[in-house]
Amino acid sequence: MTTGFDKVSALLFNFNVEGKIIEANLTAHQLLGYEFADLAGQSLETILPVASRIFYQTHWLPMLQLTQFANELFVNLLCKDGSQLPVLINSKRVVDSNGAMMITCVGIVIQNRMKYEGELIAAKQAYESALSSNAALTDASENLRTKKEELEKSYAQLERQLIELRQINKIVTHDIQEPVRKLLYYSDVLGEQINNVEDPLLKNVQRMRAVTQQLQRRVLNLQQYVWLTENDDLKSNVKLDKVVAEAKLDVEERFGPGSYILETTTLQEIRGNAEQLKLLFVNLIDNAVRFSAENRKPVITIQSTIIDRNIFKNLKDEYRYAPHVRILIRDNGRGIDSSLHEQMFTMMYAHDNPGGSGMGLTLCRKIVGYHHGTMSLRSNPGEGTTVEIVLPVE
């Protein structure tokens, strides 16, 4: 039995909150290609294509749940033959005579309107994209002009700094290194000339030698520091696994084989300067061994994860997320009071470190900086230290 309402030129249907169609009018059946009364009991999915279903779940239904209405919705309905029918729907959440929740819908077909709407949308998109690229262009050229001026200033400054650095480098490599070498030589000669091992002079000569050696190490580190500045653009694909293995051998040479345990997981390949990165790990492992706890054998673990980070660390409101490798270097050493963490990175900060140069972490941060990465410390006295380094993969 159909009534006048069944034949009205609109799709009338209602469904329950479980998504079952309760009833639909004749027009709905006809337009969707079904025999009358076939739709009752069917799942709503029968007449909603996937895109409309997502829209139903993310927008339509939440709206009905928050308020009572969801009106002037555009959706495509799915016909029995697989074609789609564009409709505009008004819907309302009501309670039926049995007290159950029900959603009633009125839909009108907007096939012809759709053609014009499609053109409207295309025109709007073209307009928006032209507008946005125009605005982006104006912004970009303005930006470029400011950046050029900044670049000009920093270039001049860099040039001055580079000349200074070259001068320091010359002083370090020649003017200091040579006298230090001679000092060591003469203290050896002096030591050999003292025949009596009980002679108090011998002890003083040995002290002098030790101090001179420390000076030599500092000079060497300073030289490395300068070397870093002059060699910052040599980048290639670097296998971090290999770099860490080499660094391990280096540190073992200093402290003796088996003097510490190093556990690593597989590390990634990144774009960088292999020599610098090796120096980085040598310094980090060296630090961990040097500041180990008194009653524990140093155990150092190196782990890494790939994460996405914004490559813009200095420019505000600029974003490009790119893969970075995050490396955690954990030790079981003495740990460092948090008040000292920042200080540790300043140049020449010498912790109570036997044989250290006081430049290890400064060097590390500089290397990380050259790789456009970040470096930080987490540590508490007695609990060991974790160094976190994040480097861009490319």
Place this chain on the structure above:
Amino acid sequence: MLLAHGFGCDQHMWRFVIPEFEKDYQIVAFDYVGHGHSDRMAYNKDRYASLQGYAQDVLDVCDELALKNVIFVGHSVSSMVGLLAAIERPHLFNRFIMIGPSPCYINNGGYTGGFARADIEGLIQTMEKNYIGWANFLAPDIMGNAERPLLAEELAESFCSTDPVVARQFAEVTFFSDNRDDLYKISVPSLILQCSNDMIAPDVVGEYLSEHLPGSTLYKMEATGHCPHMSAPDETVRLIKKYLADSL
């Protein structure tokens, strides 16, 4: 307890569950930039070109309010946003509640996410058409500019308002995201709330997630659909409370 809304709505979607937790937790709900009542001017196309930008929103909220020991409740795509935030800052989060999460929506090789690319393109078209037809549904805050005072219904209807440009990009970023490789990077204990008959995040996706996300617990819900915190707030609240009582 930090509540992060999903695709399609804003923080008002939490209004049925918030009262149940207010007594025991400091509750923080927020709108992602471009949604709800956030500052639209703060939207940056490059920042929100991936879920990372949304994860940064989460971290920004945490930093601004100096949150610690966070129980993160994320609906739908926000579960993965929270995961990315936790990978960046593991010590910030204590527990994860993921409502209808999915690490990847598109079918891919042997993986079943539930959708083909064409489905998502269809969704984006549907949304575009709704911004043309609209009037009140999904419309940005146009009513706020009207010269007459807002009626209660109108106010309610503008709750889920979203800027069309933002919504389009969020739809693309959400449904084309693939975070399967990120799952093993973090081990914050998590609860996966899997609805019955959820076409956005079907059972097979919930099972995949519980298998690949370390420290996760899977609860299957009686509630159907994708928004149990709106359609079945009682069950949702009960299960979250049960999980927190069992695991904290």
